[in-house]
Amino acid sequence: MDSRLPDRIDPNASDTLRILTDLVRMPTAVPPGDNYEEIVDYLMPKFADLGFEVEKVCIPEEIFKQKMKNPELHGKRANLHAYLDVGADRTLVIYTHLDVVPVGDGWTFPPYEGTIEDGRFYARGSADSKAAIAALLTALTLIRELGITPAYNLNIALTTDEEIGPYSGLCYFADIGLLSGDYFLCMDGEGDDVIIGTNGILTWRVDVFGRTYHSGSSFLGVNALEKSVALMNGILALKSKVEDRRSEMPSSPVIAEKMGFLNVKPVLNITMIESGVKENVVPGRCTIRGDRRVMPEETFDDAIDEIERALASAADADTRYDFTYEIGYPPMFTDASHPWIGRVLAVANEVSDRKIDIAGAQGSLDVAYVIGITGQPVCCHGVGRVLESRAHAEDENVRVEDLVRYTKFLGLLLTE
Numbered sequence: 001m002d003s004r005l006p007d008r009i010d011p012n013a014s015d016t017l018r019i020l021t022d023l024v025r026m027p028t029a030v031p032p033g034d035n036y037e038e039i040v041d042y043l044m045p046k047f048a049d050l051g052f053e054v055e056k057v058c059i060p061e062e063i064f065k066q067k068m069k070n071p072e073l074h075g076k077r078a079n080l081h082a083y084l085d086v087g088a089d090r091t092l093v094i095y096t097h098l099d100v101v102p103v104g105d106g107w108t109f110p111p112y113e114g115t116i117e118d119g120r121f122y123a124r125g126s127a128d129s130k131a132a133i134a135a136l137l138t139a140l141t142l143i144r145e146l147g148i149t150p151a152y153n154l155n156i157a158l159t160t161d162e163e164i165g166p167y168s169g170l171c172y173f174a175d176i177g178l179l180s181g182d183y184f185l186c187m188d189g190e191g192d193d194v195i196i197g198t199n200g201i202l203t204w205r206v207d208v209f210g211r212t213y214h215s216g217s218s219f220l221g222v223n224a225l226e227k228s229v230a231l232m233n234g235i236l237a238l239k240s241k242v243e244d245r246r247s248e249m250p251s252s253p254v255i256a257e258k259m260g261f262l263n264v265k266p267v268l269n270i271t272m273i274e275s276g277v278k279e280n281v282v283p284g285r286c287t288i289r290g291d292r293r294v295m296p297e298e299t300f301d302d303a304i305d306e307i308e309r310a311l312a313s314a315a316d317a318d319t320r321y322d323f324t325y326e327i328g329y330p331p332m333f334t335d336a337s338h339p340w341i342g343r344v345l346a347v348a349n350e351v352s353d354r355k356i357d358i359a360g361a362q363g364s365l366d367v368a369y370v371i372g373i374t375g376q377p378v379c380c381h382g383v384g385r386v387l388e389s390r391a392h393a394e395d396e397n398v399r400v401e402d403l404v405r406y407t408k409f410l411g412l413l414l415t416e
Contacts, residue, residue: 019133023133073161094185097158121403183378207285266303329364
């Protein structure tokens with residue numbers, strides 16, 4: 001890092017917090033995905049002022065409807081693409097997402113205001129993932145003011161619909177060739193580790209069919225909810241087998257210390273059940289939903305086959321049901337020995353007051369779709385903390401000191 005840069009980074013993160021406050025006050029929750037254009041229009045001049053070629057990229061409506069069959073989504077699917085050519089031999093793709101999950105209940109602080117208390121900034125989207133955008137703009141501004149030439153050409157993708165999938169703005173960028181580069185940095189996620197791999201995801205659904213009847217004569221009907229119990233027990237029996245497996249990817253030390261497993265594992269969840277219209281009516285239908293997190297060492301085909309066999313074994317002879325599924329983002333893995341991984345890990349440790357390790361993530365990312373197309377070495381390193389930042393929960397937050405750390409991380413990574 002240029003010796004002038006650390007001295008210019010405000011220990012109070014004043015500029016970063018100002019930008020972050022603006023960003024979180026634009027509610028970009030998905031569903032429905034409103035205000036995407038508003039946040040893109042806010043960011044475009046900021047990157048243009050830094051010398052970037054800037055473009056607003058909207059997914060064409062016909063492609064969006066084909067890929068995202070969700071009636072809850074509406075509004076233009078706007079995304080930001082910015083490119084800075086400094087004549088470098090290598091190009092770095094930098095990505096995170098602009099959308100956030102819905103607010104939910106239980107907040108102590110206004111979710112769309114931005115409140116600082118006891119060294120933390122509270123708002124929906126603060127940790128996941130708008131703080132990284134604010135820190136990036138701060139770092140790029142300081143680099144330009146000091147006349148420092150970045151070590152890479154910079155290809156910036158700030159896209160939408162990551163939180164809902166299965167086809168985000170980043171996927172569209174990959175499909176139309178906007179993500180060319182030698183290395184890929186994903187700023188989504190926490191700053192506890194450098195993430196080199198993720199699980200993939202498929203969502204599944206079981207519709208169990210019965211016959212509606214008056215509950216006083218329930219024996220004349222077929223209770224779909226009661227029939228579903230055996231199927232759920234079959235899924236839970238499979239869950240125990242699936243979750244005994246382990247990936248070669250190490251878990252985050254934070255997770256390992258809290259939960260006791262040292263490597264990433266696959267997961268099978270039942271997450272939703274819908275049935276019945278009233279207490280005195282035998283339900284004629286019951287819908288069970290869930291997801292399956294698939295390790296890089298597994299295949300979607302095998303995961304689907306396991307669920308189908310578990311259901312078939314658990315069902316009574318007269319149980320009627322349909323099993324359907326949707327494949328989402330695939331698993332992802334980058335070799336830990338790749339020089340890009342070593343570079344990011346070294347920089348992260350240089351600016352951190354705690355040891356940063358390589359790890360895999362239990363969750364899934366749209367980045368995996370991209371890397372399946374581009375083949376770039378990729379890793380993820382963000383701002384928040386797994387056990388503190390409460391991403392996707394009430395009172396989501398980031399430490400102000402972590403905003404400063406992340407600005408230093410980006411400054412060092414981009415200039416050496």
